[in-house]
Amino acid sequence: MTSLRRLWGNLRDSFWFVPALIVAGSLVLAVALIDADSTGSKTWLARWPRLFGAGAAGARGMLSTIAGSMMTVVGVTFSMTLVALALASSQYTSRILRNFMRDRVTQVVLGIFAGIFTYCLIVLRTIRGGEEGAFVPSLAVTGGVVLAIGGIGALIFFIHHIASSIQASSIVASVADETREAIDRLFPGALGQDPGTADGPPAASVRPEGNWQAVPVKGVGYIQSVDNAALLRLARELPSIVRMERGIGEFAIPGTPLASLALDGPPDQATVAALQAAYSLHRHRTVEQDAAFGIRQIVDMALRALSPGINDTTTAVMCVDHLAAILAQLASRAIPAPQRYENGELRVIAIGPTFASLAAEAFDQIRDSGSGNVAILLRMLDAVEIIGSLTGNPGRRRVLREHAQWLAEAGERTLESPRDRVRFGHRLAQVRAALGRSFFPKT
8 A cells, every 4th residue: 555655656756657647538538539530420510611611621721720820839848847947946946846747737638738739630540531531520629729729828827827836825824735745645634632642551561671673774865754563563463573673764774774663583585575565765855744854844944045145034934823823733733642542552663753753844944044034033932822822732832931931042143233132032031921820712
């Protein structure tokens, strides 16, 4: 299942898969209309001679013009796409290029143009005139004209779409939406009485440190996903405990430990192969099982905006706003504990994100790069207060108080203007008061 999911993700992110499907559909459409022309449609087509009455030479010329213009448009579309990719990579971060590549509008528009070209070639091949025995598929030729008009509309829409998609607000919102969808999948449950702690036997029943047999990494790359069901099944069949040594998003190097098994002797090759197969390694990270990577992309855009060469505070503030929305969504979610039990027995000790780690991923580097920028520091204080208002978990509120303290230190150290220091100090006092108050859930 993991391999199929990765294959589908690679196909979805490619520039060729959706266009190939559209080209195949246009080929089927051309054959169907030609077949309809050749099976007795002349009687009713003759009723509209101005619409369906083109001769062989005229039909060839028109379809040849459409086919040639479509290939020109395909070249223009590819050029616009590459310019947008280059601009986004230099202005924001290269890690967002995958979002452009998987953009469905771009894939469909490229497929439409290539499909119209293929359609015209198929219809052109069937047109005959003169001594060859006249045959002009009028219905198919008219279909080519209709497709060409639709292609013009697609080109205009694509120009509008590409101009909108390279705006900073669109790029940040797209990454943030994808990250929030990943959080919905990974952490669907609301907080309970003991948030972040999975149900299971007391800690005293956990098997103590003993004979752990390491299973090495096979291959090289980032861990994109882990088949947790496969790990649980493997631990049950041995029976043993599987302890993850590398988590999702980490870079795996061949020969280093991937996971460990609580066994008295080395595992057999079948066990090693099964455990390695539960991990999916690739050259880049994805957001599907790695919400931290979505946060990482937004942080990278904020850091690029705060760099001296760009100095775009507005974009950085926008990134902080979306990071606040992501952490606010996460604040009320239950994050599974590392220990995974089955029928009262510890089976898997996992490595996964925590609220503290995701908050650090979101705020630490922006706080350091934004030091001295009162707009960034004030907006980060706003974010901390908003997130704190949505969680009653003492541990998470303690994490937020620590971030407020680190922001206070950064402001004290880097803000030079007396007016900025007064504004920052007043807002800091409000945030500290809000985080220090007892939490009363909203009714």
